[in-house]
Amino acid sequence: MRRRLLRNLAWVGSSQAVIAGLGLVSLALTARALGPAGLGMLAVIEAYSRSIARLLHPEPWQVVIKHGAEALEAGDNERFERLVWLSLMTDLVLGLAAAVAGVALAGLATRWMGAVGDQTALLALGATAGLLAARPTAMGVLRLYDRFDLLARIDMGIALLRLALVAAVWAAGGGLSAFVLVFVAWTVADGLLPMLFALPQMRRRGHRLRPASPRRIAAENPGLLRLFVNSNVNVTLRQLRQRFDIVLLAGxxxxxxxxxxxxxxxxxxxxxxxGRPLGQVTFPEFARLAARNDRLRLRRLLVWSSLGLSAALLVILAPVAMQMDRLLPLAFGPAFAGAAASVSIMAAAMALYMAGLTTGPALMALGHDRAMTVITGATTALFFAALIPAARVWGAEGAAAMQLVGNALWLAACLVVALGAVRPQPIQRQAAT
Known part of the structure; x- marks a missing residue:
């Protein structure tokens, strides 16, 4: 397990570092082309599209990994094939529903988001980005096959495509409309390309998509619907804090x-x-250990992964935060010098979130997804309740501070529940003696 975990972590970690770097270059070019106001409007359009997609397109990849791991461990290939087929159909149907709803609601959303102005057409255009979104199923399949290397290459290719499109628009002097088209183009590529690579991997292993009734698939995967709902409620609540916040702030x-x-x-x-690669790589391992009821190794993996990530964050982020007031104008232009305080606060907020990245996968693998949902729901509710009042008083810095407070509460609660869930039971200790 350790060798596989380190190999996958190396692939995902290196690819995510490359993608993060390419993304920052894309952001710098976009910021220099549009300025603070234009970047703010583009951010609202992107956030609107992603918020609608997140609300109406729950992702089934957690179900594919957990129940797919059980099926493959048991040698039940047909059960696995039926599960993947249902997951793919879910992605395609819900992606279509999200795109249609986003276009239909664009006019209503524009009335609230005064910062966007009369940009209903661009808001509707951005909403079509999630139309073809089969990525969640592909992620589940490729991770179960231990093809983190292939998924990493795909993601880096998509990041390069995005940078190339942004650079072309920047060089041509394009405006907001052109950057919205870039957003749609690379989002569609991100939704389709992973599945186009996952299907040949299935055929290579003798697997295929096997249609079956959803009722049958649910019956042979006990807890499937509960995991699908709870894991997505948890992820949706988390991601709405990172997407819907700017939609609310636009008013x-x-x-x-x-x-x-x-x-x-x-x-x-x-x-x-x-830091996200650690959560991605450990979830399949947590699922395998939970399927074997190996609580001792599961607890060890949870503790050391959390401690290691926290130490790495302290070493990397602290020096960068100290130079933020110099780095921002250099990278994004003098107009963004005033964002230094917001960036430093947000960096601290993300550090707290990353420190608990492996607690969620561990709880879901152990069947404690409901507890994770309650924690995320409570902290998200507190965040949104305080977001607008804080923004009215302290502006962008106040909004970033609410991210910091919310993540601190979330981390504390997650650690308490996760460590309690993997603690050996007294009866088990007696039996061992």
Whole structure:
């Protein structure tokens, strides 16, 4: 297990570092082309599209990994094939529903988001980006096959495509409309390409898509619907804090302040990419250990992965935060010098979130997805309740501070529940003696 884990972590970690770097270059070119106000409007359009997609397109990849691991461990290939087929159909149907809803609601959304102005057409165009989104199923399949290397190459290719499109628009002097088209193009590629590579991997292993009734698939995978709902409620609540926040702030902050907040968010997301691979790589391992009821190794993996990530974050992020007021104008232009405080606060918020990245996969693998959902729901509710009042008083810095407070509460609760869930039972210790 250790060799496989380290190999997968190396692939995913290196690819995410490359993607984060390419993403920051894309962000810098976009910021220089549009300025704070234009970047703020683009951020709202992207956030609107992703928020609608997140709400109406729950992702089934957690189900594919957990129940797919059980099926493959048991040698039941047909059960696995039926599960993947249902997951893919779910992705395609819900992706279509999200795109249609996003286009239909664009006019209504524009009325709230005063910072966007009269940009209903661009808002609707951005909403079509999630139309063909089969990536979640592909992620589950490729991770179960231990093809983290292939998924890493695909993701780096998509990041390069995005940078190439952004650079072309920047060189041509394109405006907001052109950058919205770039967003749609690379999002569609991100949704389709992983599945186009996953299908040949299935055929190579003698697997295929096997249609069956959803009722049958649910019956042979006990707890499937509960895991699908709870894992997605948890992820949706988490991601809405990273996407829907700017949609709400568009009715409170001016475009330039939104641009500063977007810079903080995107830099925070780039930092998050450096830690996210650990959660991606450990989930299949947690699922395998839970299927074998090996609590001791599961607890050890949880503790050491959390401690290792926390130490790495302290070494990497602290020096960068100390130079933030110099780095921002150099990278994004003098107009973004005022975003230094927001970026530093957001970096601290993301560091707290990354420190607990492996607790979620561990709890889901152990069947404690409901507890994870309750924790995330409570901290998200507190965040949104305080977001607009804080933004009205302190602007973009206040909004970033609410991310920090929310993540601190989330981390504390997750650690308490996760460590309790993997603690050996007294009866087990007596039996061992």
């Amino acid at each position: 409170v902050l001016p475009p330039a302040a939104l641009g500063h907040y977007q810079i903080a968010r995107r830099i925070g997301e780039a930092a998050l990419r450096l």
